[in-house]
Amino acid sequence: MSETLIVAIVFCFVGFLLPALALFFWLRTRAFLGTAEKAQGTVIRMVYTRDSDGGGGYSPVYSFRTISGQTIEIHDNMSSNPPQFKEGQIIDVLYDPQNPNKARINKWFNLYFVPLLLGFLGLIFGGVGIAILASSLFKYFSN
Numbered sequence: 001m002s003e004t005l006i007v008a009i010v011f012c013f014v015g016f017l018l019p020a021l022a023l024f025f026w027l028r029t030r031a032f033l034g035t036a037e038k039a040q041g042t043v044i045r046m047v048y049t050r051d052s053d054g055g056g057g058y059s060p061v062y063s064f065r066t067i068s069g070q071t072i073e074i075h076d077n078m079s080s081n082p083p084q085f086k087e088g089q090i091i092d093v094l095y096d097p098q099n100p101n102k103a104r105i106n107k108w109f110n111l112y113f114v115p116l117l118l119g120f121l122g123l124i125f126g127g128v129g130i131a132i133l134a135s136s137l138f139k140y141f142s143n
Contacts, residue, residue, distance in 0.1 A: 008132035015126020022118035029111050036094035038106070039064040041074075043089045049079055058083035064093045064103065072100045078110050 041064030050056040057079030065071050072095070078084075085091065095103035104110060 002136075004132060004136050008129050008136060011125050011129030011132060013129075015122050015124075015129050018118045018122030018125060020122075022115040022122060025118065026112070026115040029115065032096065032102075032104070033094065033111075035096065035098075036104075037067060037097045039066065039093045039095060041091050041093040041103075041105075043085045043087055043091060044073065045087055046083050046085065047075065055081070057081040060085045060091075060105070062091060062093065062105070064095070066095065066100045067097070070100060072103065074101070074103050076105060076110075078105075078113065084109075 041062040043060045043062045045061050046058040047061055048056055048058050058081060059076050059079035060083075061073065061075045062085075063071055063073045074093075092106035093103050094106045
């Protein structure tokens with residue numbers, strides 16, 4: 001088996017795996033939205049986190065009150081630079097009524113970024129894999 005064929009198979013496999021993961025995360029988000037309760041929250045502070053390559057981003061820490069009156073504070077995983085929110089900003093929050101610590105900011109980007117990114121990367125990897133396979137097959141049959 002040639003190295004080109006191995007690379008093509010790996011790219012095709014990753015091109016299949018990433019959209020499968022995107023579908024999983026999209027379905028998980030849809031299931032969460034089906035049971036989530038809505039609340040208004042307040043951004044308490046923005047936390048800067050430096051990543052390994054010297055860059056970094058700001059992620060919000062926000063609080064909200066559940067229907068039962070419990071106050072919950074969440075440090076969101078999504079970060080951005082420049083910051084997506086400001087201290088004191090009122091935000092819409094969705095939370096799991098069975099576990100209010102499972103909360104997400106109710107913005108399209110915050111809910112669907114991961115599935116969108118994985119799906120897009122899967123299309124790129126799959127496309128490259130198919131192009132390499134097609135090129136190899138064309139060379140093979142034209143000889």
